[in-house]
Amino acid sequence: MKILYHHRIASKDGQYVHVEELTNALRSLGHEIIFVGPKIIENDEFGSKGGIVPYLKRFMPKFIYELLEFSYSFIAYYKLKDAVIRHNPDFLYERYNLYMSAGVWIKKRFKLKMLLEVNAPICDERIKYDGLALKSFARWTERYAWKNADFVLPVTNVLANLIKRENVPSEKIQIIPNGINRDKFSQLLSTAEAKAKLGLDGVIVLGFTGFMRDWHGLDRLIDILAKDDSVKKHLLIVGDGPARKSIEEKAKKYNVQDRVTITGIVKRDDIIHYVSAFDLALQPDVVSYASPLKLFEYMALGRAIIAPETDNIKEVLTQNVDALLFDKDNRDDFVNKVVELCENSELRTKIGEGARKTILEHKYYWEHNAQRVISLAEQN
DSSP, X not given: OEEEEEOOOOSOSHHHHHHHHHHHHHXXXXXXXXXESOOOOTTSOTTOOOSSHHHHHHXXXXXXXXXXXXXXXXXXXXXXXXXXXXXXXXXXXXEOOTTOOHHHHHHHHHTOEEEEEEOSOHHHXXXXXXXXXXXXXXXXHHHHHHHHSSEEEESSHHHHHHHHTTTOXXXXXXXXXXXXXXXXXSSOOOHHHHHHHHTOTTSEEEEEEEEOOXXXXXXXXXXXXXSOOSSOEEEEEEEEOTTHHHHHHHHHHTTOGGGEEEOOXXXXXXXXXXXXXXSEEEOOOOOTTOOOHHHHHHHHTTOEEEEEOOXXXXXXXXXXXXXXXXXXXXXXXXXXXXXXXXXXXHHHHHHHHHHHHHHHHHTOBHHHHHHHHHHHHHOO
């Protein structure tokens, strides 16, 4: 099939990974992808923000920026129209973004089936974190996209319920969580080999990947490192973020800076080699509706996962089967779960193996997601 893939991503981050993995999986099944969207520079480092957009968003008055966002729909419409006329695609697959109506216009104009991938309730998200000047209009554009797509594909059931509240029929909603690329996980170093390569032999590695924020509470792990006990531990953070400074300062204060490694941003394909050295894989916090990419990677590698006991996480993980889940409202519980796993090697092995088994049983693979997308597109 010919798939017209529409997105509005210009940064090379987790969004980019999702686009890349799903479209690669679709290609591997023999389908053709026609992209319409901002050009992502392939040579950019992973984590790059992409162009002038972040600066416009930061310095331009909100209502002007939001009007420009909506105006981009007209540009996107003509790009999509040209792609439809040139390639005659079988269906339109769009990654939802706020103020983006072009996909619906194309669907209506050409009677083209439209699948809409939704990763977040962006209107609510932006009201909470950035503020919106044109709230009512933004909400209308969100509903307009959700209601007019043939199928809406949220990444979690929590997100699906938010979409249903906007009177989107249940039969149009199909949950497709994130997944892993099996090929990338087929030949990797063992935990011992990965540790040796990083100079971390003989220690329990507490691992985290991603953007460090203060509300994650990662600095509390320094207290664990500082305790004088029989189990030597090392904190390995693969990523960067605003919490880095406070973590490094606290480690220096407690004289454990030699037991903390923060890599900074690393190339996407290199992250997996660091995660292979983890004994504990930490998900210290999560947005309530998200399907964290790193969670599935932790699972595929058979890591002993510690994550918050929230509804979206419980859609994937089960307490004492494939993870230890902690009470998100009790930060001491997070620390206690870390200590428990550090001291219990049998439990680490059990839930690590359980995590890998869950990936297999539920087929959390990009190729499986791609098969589901095609199945939906083929429905009459």
